[in-house]
Amino acid sequence: MRKQTFSGILGVLAALVIGGVVLALQKFNPFSTYGALLQYSLLSASGLSAMLSRAVPLVLTGLSASIAFGSGLNNLGQPGQLVIGALGATVVGLFVPLPAVALIPVCIAAAMVGGMLWSGLAAGLRRAFAMDEFIVTLMLNFIADYFALWAITYPLFDPAALSPMTRPIRTYAWLSEVGGINASVLYMVVATVLCWLLMSKGVSGYEWRIMGQNRLFARIGGCRVDAHYVRVMLVTGALAGLAGGLMVMGGPHRFVKGLGANYAWDGVMIAVVANNSIPGTFFYGLLFSMLQQGAIGMELVTAVPSEFIDVLQAIIVLVVVAGRVSLNLMFDRIATRKKLRESLQ
Amino acid sequence: MNSVLIDLQHISKVFPPATVALSDVSVSFRSGEIHALVGENGAGKTTLMKVLYGLERRDRGDILLRGTHVDFRNPREAIAAGIGMVHQEILLIPEYTIWQNVVLGAEPVHALGALDIRTARERVARKIDEFQFNLDPDAPVGSISVAARQKVEILKLLYRDVSVLILDEPTAVLAPQEVGQLFLELQHLRDKGHTIIFISHRLDEVLGLSDQVTVMRRGKAVATSPASRLTKEELARQMVGRSVVFAAERSPAEPGEPVLVAQGLTVRTTDGRDALDQVSLQVRSGEILGVAGVEGNGQFELVNAIMGLSTIAAGSLFVQGIDLSHADILTRRRFISFVPQDRGRMGASLPASILENAIMTHHILDRSFRRWRGLALNYRRAIALTRQIQHQFDVSMENAAAPFQSLSGGNQQKVILGRELLLEAPLVLMDQPTRGLDVGSTEYVHGLLLDLRNRKKAVLLVSADLDEVFTVADRIIVMSRGQLVADLRTEETTREEVGYYMLGGKDAVHAQADI
Numbered sequence: 001m002r003k004q005t006f007s008g009i010l011g012v013l014a015a016l017v018i019g020g021v022v023l024a025l026q027k028f029n030p031f032s033t034y035g036a037l038l039q040y041s042l043l044s045a046s047g048l049s050a051m052l053s054r055a056v057p058l059v060l061t062g063l064s065a066s067i068a069f070g071s072g073l074n075n076l077g078q079p080g081q082l083v084i085g086a087l088g089a090t091v092v093g094l095f096v097p098l099p100a101v102a103l104i105p106v107c108i109a110a111a112m113v114g115g116m117l118w119s120g121l122a123a124g125l126r127r128a129f130a131m132d133e134f135i136v137t138l139m140l141n142f143i144a145d146y147f148a149l150w151a152i153t154y155p156l157f158d159p160a161a162l163s164p165m166t167r168p169i170r171t172y173a174w175l176s177e178v179g180g181i182n183a184s185v186l187y188m189v190v191a192t193v194l195c196w197l198l199m200s201k202g203v204s205g206y207e208w209r210i211m212g213q214n215r216l217f218a219r220i221g222g223c224r225v226d227a228h229y230v231r232v233m234l235v236t237g238a239l240a241g242l243a244g245g246l247m248v249m250g251g252p253h254r255f256v257k258g259l260g261a262n263y264a265w266d267g268v269m270i271a272v273v274a275n276n277s278i279p280g281t282f283f284y285g286l287l288f289s290m291l292q293q294g295a296i297g298m299e300l301v302t303a304v305p306s307e308f309i310d311v312l313q314a315i316i317v318l319v320v321v322a323g324r325v326s327l328n329l330m331f332d333r334i335a336t337r338k339k340l341r342e343s344l345q
Numbered sequence: 346m347n348s349v350l351i352d353l354q355h356i357s358k359v360f361p362p363a364t365v366a367l368s369d370v371s372v373s374f375r376s377g378e379i380h381a382l383v384g385e386n387g388a389g390k391t392t393l394m395k396v397l398y399g400l401e402r403r404d405r406g407d408i409l410l411r412g413t414h415v416d417f418r419n420p421r422e423a424i425a426a427g428i429g430m431v432h433q434e435i436l437l438i439p440e441y442t443i444w445q446n447v448v449l450g451a452e453p454v455h456a457l458g459a460l461d462i463r464t465a466r467e468r469v470a471r472k473i474d475e476f477q478f479n480l481d482p483d484a485p486v487g488s489i490s491v492a493a494r495q496k497v498e499i500l501k502l503l504y505r506d507v508s509v510l511i512l513d514e515p516t517a518v519l520a521p522q523e524v525g526q527l528f529l530e531l532q533h534l535r536d537k538g539h540t541i542i543f544i545s546h547r548l549d550e551v552l553g554l555s556d557q558v559t560v561m562r563r564g565k566a567v568a569t570s571p572a573s574r575l576t577k578e579e580l581a582r583q584m585v586g587r588s589v590v591f592a593a594e595r596s597p598a599e600p601g602e603p604v605l606v607a608q609g610l611t612v613r614t615t616d617g618r619d620a621l622d623q624v625s626l627q628v629r630s631g632e633i634l635g636v637a638g639v640e641g642n643g644q645f646e647l648v649n650a651i652m653g654l655s656t657i658a659a660g661s662l663f664v665q666g667i668d669l670s671h672a673d674i675l676t677r678r679r680f681i682s683f684v685p686q687d688r689g690r691m692g693a694s695l696p697a698s699i700l701e702n703a704i705m706t707h708h709i710l711d712r713s714f715r716r717w718r719g720l721a722l723n724y725r726r727a728i729a730l731t732r733q734i735q736h737q738f739d740v741s742m743e744n745a746a747a748p749f750q751s752l753s754g755g756n757q758q759k760v761i762l763g764r765e766l767l768l769e770a771p772l773v774l775m776d777q778p779t780r781g782l783d784v785g786s787t788e789y790v791h792g793l794l795l796d797l798r799n800r801k802k803a804v805l806l807v808s809a810d811l812d813e814v815f816t817v818a819d820r821i822i823v824m825s826r827g828q829l830v831a832d833l834r835t836e837e838t839t840r841e842e843v844g845y846y847m848l849g850g851k852d853a854v855h856a857q858a859d860i
Contacts, residue, residue: 201721203708210701214694220652220683221705222675332361340359340404343368343564 004275007327011320012287018319019312023304033304040297041290045180051286051293052185053250057082059188059285060243061267063195063278064236070199070276071232072212077122077137078240078264080144081115085241086248087148088114090255093169093248094156100172107173108187108245115241116234118144123233127226133233145260152255165256175250184250191242196278208232212276240264269313273320288313349412350376350540351397351428351509356406358392366392367403368564374557376508379531379541381551381572384561384584385783387754390544391433393561394511398423398430429502430511435494435518439487444469446486447501472504477533491639492523496530510534511542516550520639521811521844528554546584547812548577560584585784595795598819600629604803605651605772609660612646621646622827623660628772628803633794635818635835636807639847643827644807648685648776651805653677664772678706682765686777686807688754692761695750699742702749703731703764710768734763739789755786762793773797776807791817811840825849 020030040047061078068075088110098106122136149164156166175183199205211218211225219225243263248255270288274280295309351374358367367389374380382390395401397408399417408415410426417423420430437446444466453461453468469482478496486494495515502510512531516524531541531554545551551558552572559569560583567583605628612621621643628634638644649655651662653674661670664680685691693702704727708714714730716723731745738759742752749757758778766773775794779787794817797804808814814821815835823831823846831846 197721201724203715203720203722206701206708206722210694210697210705213696214690216691217694217705219674220654220685220691222678222709224673224675329361336359336361336404339365340357343359343365344357344405 003327003331004277004280004324007324008280008284008320010327011323012316014323015312015316015319018315019308022311022315023308026304028302028304033298033302033308036298036301037291037294039294040300041294047293047297049177049180049182051289053182054293055286055289056182056184056188056246056250057243057263058266058270058289059282060191060246061240061264062270062274062281062285063192063267064239064243065268065271066274066276066278066281067195067199067208067239068232068236069271070212071208071228072215073229073232073236074132074134075119075122075137075233075236076134076268077119077140077237078243078267079260080137080141081118081237081240082244082247082264083141083144083148083260084118084244085111085115086244086255086259087151088117088241089173089245089248090156090166090169093173093253094167097170098172103170103172104175104249107169107249108242111241111245111248112238113241115237115239115244117237118241119233119237120230123230127230148255148259149257152257156255158254163257166254168254169248171253173249174253175246182250184246187242187246191239192278192282195239199278204228204231240267243267266313269317273317275324287316348376349373350410352407352409352412353393353397354407354409356393356396356408357404358389358396358401359404365564367396370406370561370564370566372559372566372569374509374540374542376540377535377538378556379535379543379554380557380559381543381545381555382559382561383545383548383551383580385546386781387563387783388561388584389564390561391513394430394513394542394544398428398511400430424502424505424507427506427508428511429505429507429509431495431498431502431513431515433513433517435491435498437486437494437497440485442483442485443480443489443497443500444482446497447472447482447504451505469500469504472500476500476503476530476537478530490523491518491641492520492527495519495527499530508538509540509542511544513544514546515543516545516547517809518640520847521840522848524550548580548584551580552577562586581784595817598632598798600632600819601801603627603629604665605805606663607651607660608662610647610650610657610662611659612650612655613658619658620827621650621657624824624827624829625660626822626829626832628805630771630803631798631801632820633798633804633806633818635814635821636805636824637811637814637821637843637847638809638824640809642824642847644809644824645686645776646827647824648774648807651677651774652681652683675709678768678770679710680770680772682768682770682773684758684761684765684773684775684778686780688757688761689750693749693757695748697749698746699749699752699760700727700731700745703727703734703745703760705764706768707764730767734760734767737767738763754781755783758782758786758790762790766793766797771803773802773804774807775804777809778806779808779810779813787813811843814843815840823847 023030023033041051042048061082064078089107092107092110096103096106118140122133122140125131125136126133152166153164158165158167207218207223208228211223211228215225247259266288270281270284274284291309291312295306298304299306353370353372356367356370360366370393384390392401396403399419399422415426447469448465453464455461466482473480473482478500480493480496486497499510515527519527535541543555552575555572557569558572558575560567562584608625610621610624611619614620624647636644646655650657653672657670661668663669669677689695704714707730708722714723714726728745734740735742740756740759742756779790794804794806806818818835821833821835821838821843822829823843825847826849
């Protein structure tokens with residue numbers, strides 16, 4: 001754990017240095033570029049607020065992927081589950097007449113149910129026909145995308161709009177700002193804490209983790225691995241669905257075309273960088289949203305194109321993941337040499 | 346005396362991060378001798394040979410072949426220099442015939458590069474005659490016995506004209522009669538001028554076969570001496586570093602009620618073969634039943650059928666009168682403690698912590714392992730169990746949160762044994778519980794087994810090691826081709842009789858005729 005934190009921090013710093021070299025080679029000033037990045041994310045109130053809102057889908061889909069991968073499941077359906085979750089929240093927000101106290105929880109529940117429906121479909125296909133969730137969840141992403149596009153182009157289309165989008169959901173379902181920070185951030189933090197409790201204190205988390213490491217051992221030990229499979233699929237689907245619901249309720253308040261963007265794939269990437277750790281996913285999610293948010297400001301004040309951030313993210317992923325392995329190898333090699341000397345004395 | 350052929354000087358090897366496999370080992374092998382390399386599991390015998398053979402890199406030391414420095418980067422280079430190694434696992438293509446397997450990778454070809462079948466087959470046949478191997482070059486490898494496959498592996502190397510043969514535990518998979526046959530052939534090879542390096546941890550074999558014996562202990566070469574000057578006791582003392590008592594104290598069994606009753610257990614493979622064919626057996630409380638047999642004759646299927654890892658096609662299984670024939674695994678775990686043969690695959694999760702491995706199954710069956718309405722793990726209870734296992738089963742470990750794979754093999758097995766035995770189930774199923782353990786740990790496990798018997802547990806012990814079965818079992822059943830072919834009382838049988846049944850009766854007569 002401590003070794004991982006260490007190699008993570010080292011990796012991010014190394015990646016920033018490499019990014020700086022890339023900037024310098026392109027004749028940009030790395031210091032002012034990184035300065036602008038910080039200025040428009042962490043260091044200004046509006047930047048911070050936007051950065052935290054952006055972190056919501058990144059962290060939640062990241063948690064979904066972390067828990068799935070950590071339990072040995074290849075759930076790669078976060079993008080689709082996010083879209084269906086967003087659609088669920090939108091439909092409830094549009095058509096269910098409830099007061100604010102009730103409508104917000106019902107919308108959130110609808111988002112989670114939407115995500116569960118989509119991941120549950122993959123789980124059901126696996127149970128019934130032994131279809132690998134790896135390919136099924138991937139394909140369901142396309143179906144979700146086009147289904148949502150159809151829904152917002154035809155039945156739910158806002159006649160006043162020029163491009164595919166729904167009408168705004170009832171204002172009762174809008175998440176308010178608390179001290180300049182969108183309430184969706186609060187839900188994200190609560191979800192992270194619950195996930196952490198589940199995985200590190202819960203009996204389920206223990207069994208899921210063991211299942212991810214050695215499924216046969218878990219099975220022989222008496223864990224009900226088939227039931228766990230379905231549960232993990234549902235929980236991780238619900239997390240991705242929640243991400244979609246919170247995006248609608250906290251942001252544009254309607255389902256607009258291209259809502260999911262690349263958030264869920266970034267989430268999958270974050271889970272890989274974090275090595276499926278829950279706190280790691282949370283922090284890398286914040287880091288990536290900081291970079292993405294800062295990129296907008298960086299483009300305003302410097303000549304560096306915002307695509308540079310995609311490059312920087314990729315460098316971070318590669319350096320952290322590769323660094324984790326090579327750092328361990330390096331520790332091993334030092335230990336080996338020491339041992340060799342001891343044994344020959 | 347013959348000249349020194351291979352000289353290993355000051356070889357050291359550390360496996361990352363900190364496992365010293367070899368520490369300053371120097372051994373010389375002379376040409377034309379059978380040289381045994383003995384030691385407990387983990388003493389470094391196989392690693393030393395892999396270093397010579399180019400399969401492992403050494404960290405220090407020199408290798409001299411006929412006085413010149415050599416450094417094989419891979420087995421191909423070693424074979425080219427005349428050194429060949431037969432590994433513990435046999436790697437042949439079952440669909441190919443013997444001659445096809447032998448020439449694979451070194452085929453004679455026509456001018457245009459096509460396989461010269463006639464020359465290839467003829468050369469193999471000539472080698473078989475030359476070494477009197479009694480093999481049919483046209484038999485498919487899938488249809489011949491394990492002993493014959495081993496001969497094919499040796500033939501493969503002889504075909505490539507090696508003069509030095511390294512054999513890694515060649516007798517582990519053989520019945521006693523087959524061992525005799527192999528030894529005759531090895532002596533014949535030596536008389537024709539080959540040098541044979543023979544890795545083993547079975548003392549009788551070593552003394553019977555070899556000219557020179559090098560004993561290894563904990564990565565060091567302890568001594569090299571002529572076999573004629575050694576006794577079994579002396580060899581054991583060198584291997585373990587202390588005196589070893591060979592006969593474990595075993596009082597007569599006083600079995601009670603039947604605990605495990607299996608009737609006509611049948612397991613069918615996907616291609617419709619009966620991997621387990623109508624096996625019926627009973628284990629009573631206070632009794633150890635040993636299951637002997639050449640590996641791959643249905644023992645693993647029997648274990649899987651009892652544990653619920655495979656579905657039985659026919660038959661029934663009762664433990665303490667309760668029908669478990671089609672019960673799920675968790676239900677079975679209330680009645681069965683299970684120590685599987687493969688620690689890393691079935692017995693533990695290697696990257697998980699020691700604690701996480703120690704509490705498996707307990708955390709389901711024992712309510713005190715849960716808090717908050719069963720949702721959360723009670724880590725205090727989990728630590729208590731881990732400590733109990735550590736003390737009661739003498740595990741040397743520092744931190745319960747350390748990864749399981751940081752423990753030595755013996756300590757890993759002790760954690761698994763502790764976990765399973767503290768379940769206090771009436772039936773204990775052990776599949777090769779001492780495989781890969783050193784002599785000390787093996788003695789410990791045997792002691793535990795006898796203790797379980799005294800505490801009136803029913804024990805089913807599956808073991809490929811006949812010595813082990815004869816040491817602890819009260820009754821021995823023998824499996825061959827998925828069937829139970831003999832049920833014998835330990836006092837009233839001999840290794841030869843068990844070996845006879847292991848070979849399925851008929852083959853055994855054949856093997857004896859060859860000797």
